[in-house]
Amino acid sequence: MAGELESCKPLSGLLSGLAQDAFYGHPGITEELLRSQLYPDVPIEEFRPFQAKMRGILKSIASADMDFNQLEAFLTAQTKKQGGITSDQAAVISKFWKSHKTKIRESLMNQSRWDSGLRGLSWRVDGKSQSRHSAEIHTPVAIMELEIGKSGQEFQNRVISSSSSSSSSTANT
Amino acid sequence: QLIDFQWKLGMAVSSDSCRSLKYPYVAVMLKVADHSGQVKNKSFEMTIPQFQNFYRQFKEIAAIIETV
Numbered sequence: 001m002a003g004e005l006e007s008c009k010p011l012s013g014l015l016s017g018l019a020q021d022a023f024y025g026h027p028g029i030t031e032e033l034l035r036s037q038l039y040p041d042v043p044i045e046e047f048r049p050f051q052a053k054m055r056g057i058l059k060s061i062a063s064a065d066m067d068f069n070q071l072e073a074f075l076t077a078q079t080k081k082q083g084g085i086t087s088d089q090a091a092v093i094s095k096f097w098k099s100h101k102t103k104i105r106e107s108l109m110n111q112s113r114w115d116s117g118l119r120g121l122s123w124r125v126d127g128k129s130q131s132r133h134s135a136e137i138h139t140p141v142a143i144m145e146l147e148i149g150k151s152g153q154e155f156q157n158r159v160i161s162s163s164s165s166s167s168s169s170t171a172n173t
Numbered sequence: 174q175l176i177d178f179q180w181k182l183g184m185a186v187s188s189d190s191c192r193s194l195k196y197p198y199v200a201v202m203l204k205v206a207d208h209s210g211q212v213k214n215k216s217f218e219m220t221i222p223q224f225q226n227f228y229r230q231f232k233e234i235a236a237i238i239e240t241v
Contacts, residue, residue, distance in 0.1 A: 065193040108191040116217040127241040140241040
């Protein structure tokens, strides 16, 4: 059975599944799903520590945002450890990180943003010729519509910046 | 109506999900008054590319508003 786990073909798929769960927050990626799809001949008691080890390695790499030198050093150390990984497995992990690093990092950045984000921005400039509140003729007004919200939630806010002077002072900030 | 615009440039260094985050961001606090005069605060965060787009839009508005 150890031979099954050492085979590299399904490892790439496993790393992908683990990333979906750990970084992209996709629901429903259970241990049993991964085992049955990728390592159907491996019993769950053997699969469990194996996937935990791979998950741990992936999380360490992502958490430290390893560059390629750090990655090589880290994976080499893992191959030398008792109960570590094979050099073939290290190669698969290395390849996986190189192609997914940017996307995983972006996902982690998004996870750490708890304040609302700017989901959309549109604007319009009106040239007013007359205003009820002021005697000024021809006061241009910039109207901005900001969509502010957390993911899954949106608030639309219309913000009016009156007159050319306040709009240009904002742009100079 | 826009009353005030405050900003902050921050750097998220580390988080529980990522020890080496190194993520710069711009946080903005807008003070907005509605037609009754009630003032509300709206805050939001932007990544640097989002902020650069935000800034570009403002520059465009400023340029156009001068010509109106």
